[in-house]
Amino acid sequence: MVAATTNDRVVKASSALPDEILRIEHVKKYFEVGGGFLGGKKVSIRAVDDISFSVKRGETFGLVGESGCGKTTLGQTIIRLYEPTDGNILFNGSNLSKLSAGQMRPFRRDIQMIFQDPSASLDPRMTVGSVISEPLNIAGIGSRSERSEKVQDLLRVVGLNAYFANRYPHEFSGGQRQRIGIARALAMNPQLVICDEPVSALDVSIQAQVLNLLKQLQQQFNLTYLFIAHNLAVVAHIADRIGVMYLGKLVEVGDSRAITESPRHPYTQALISAIPLPQPGRIRQRIILEGDVPSPANPPSGCRFHPRCPIARSNCAEVEPSLEEKESGHWVACHYAS
């Protein structure tokens, strides 16, 4: 059912672009704050500042970074929940950043989103069935009975009972609600699913269930994931490639294995060494970064990481490093990366 239709569309689209489903070129998103009625100085928060990367069809691209690094803003800018300040968002070759709201609509079917907080992203007054079928209604797909059948199919696909369709979100646990959110995202047979912290609100045992489900669905429906999370261990578990963000910039991009086993950017190295591991008594070198992440309203000059960087030299404060390919497929934005 769902798989067949998804595959048809994937085949058709991929004839034009065999490999790449999403390409982000120099995307910027600035938020203007202050000024206005109450006065005060107008400042722009540079939440996403000149980011470029591409996502291959069928892969999982992980975006990882700490709070305020711009990973969520970037995800929401890609589906135009935020208007990009600058840059191009190419989805199957079409530039989404230049489309009007009406032109954008058909693309919204192909790109779906799973949110962090499953209790906030489901309407408490709608039954699970109507939550999942709402996108189908809006798009006018199928008859009433076909839609209801599809809802039951989707519930089974995400590991819930089909008769849950008549219940309300509050009757479910966090993990089950997240499964409902996933079913809703799959209703439109999307090609790309943006998962924004999909498991961070869940307990570890439930988190593992949902991660396994996402992996299984990816194979079943040939999905591409943009997986956004702060937990590098979670991202490394599910992603094929990872981009590490710091203060609105991509600082390192590469294969999951390369990023986790031989990180080159000093920020990535510190991030990995800071993850507490469930192995007591293990001896390791821990890099503890000093200070806090600076404000994106007034980011440091040059390399944004230089005030906290253990290997910074004088020119790091002046010259901003660009993302360079240090070895095949492994990009690093650092003047002195190992």
Place this chain on the structure above:
Amino acid sequence: MSTTASRATSAEGQVASGARNPVLEVKNLKTQFFTRSGIVFAVDDVSFEVAEGETLGIVGESGCGKSVTSLSIMRLVPNPPGKVVGGQINLTVDGKTRDITKVSDSEMRGVRGNDIAMIFQDPMTSLNPVYTIGDQICEPLMLHMGLNRTEAEKRAIDLLKRVGIPGAEERFGAYPHQFSGGMRQRVMIAIALACNPKVLLADEPTTALDVTIQAQILDLMVGLNRDFGTAIILITHDLGVVAEVCQRVIVMYAGKIVEQGKAIDLFGNPQHPYTMGLLKSIPRLGHDVKERLAPIGGLPPDLLSPPKGCRFAPRCPRRQAKCDTPPPLIETRPGQMAACWFPGELAEDTVTATYIIGQG
């Protein structure tokens, strides 16, 4: 059941904490919430002790009773609907032991912040936004230690320096909103340490923080435990955090202790199937990243009507008829205790691993 548990606990204490004296002893603690839908057995017959200068971790998932345990120790369980219905909490300060479940409210105010201090998960909601952080650190110093304002200010600035706040003198007059999350948690720790407490209860102290900031705070806590000998009870859902900080660990599930032991034993040789399940559920760096996780199937039980026997039984791959009787917490390896009829590693584990990939 209760006799087994308390006997076993004292044996464990000797193994893990050597000759050190227990500073806090929780015995058969029962905390319940009386709600409209019935009685919630949030903490059900929990016993453990913490020795001077020890770091004890209490881990478990949401609703397992770990936070209610800490609130019961502080006598901060909201009443109604909550109530400590049974058990003792013996606090030993300067050789004198008293049961703080029995002391008067005014005596308890002398214990809180003085003998036992607490830090909470969210440093923004636990600091008062309309007072400067300096005022908030001085308050316990003047209240419990009888310092005057000048002395209190001097010590407050010392404390701020000790927890690593740069420019402590200038930051003394700042308000909580002027600090970042990590800095606020440092302020909370400074307040908690102000009166040299014997026990520091830290309830998810780093959960709201980013991982690089979390590393700073954990480092600070380990240093304070080493330098001042403050016993720390660290309550968290994060097994990694516990492994970094704690010498001894208690695993809770559905209001009960299911396993306890030295961190190195518990992580290396988990005895209870729940602990094993938790460890298999965590994605780890360095493992084969494409390896499938083995989550625990199903959901934790509703504590309004917990299972009659072992509370983990409905989700347990090892369940047998015997599990309808509650298992006592007994020593299953030297210094390690588990509440399970079939503890430790079993030959058929490879078979059951495929079974537990269940559905929520």
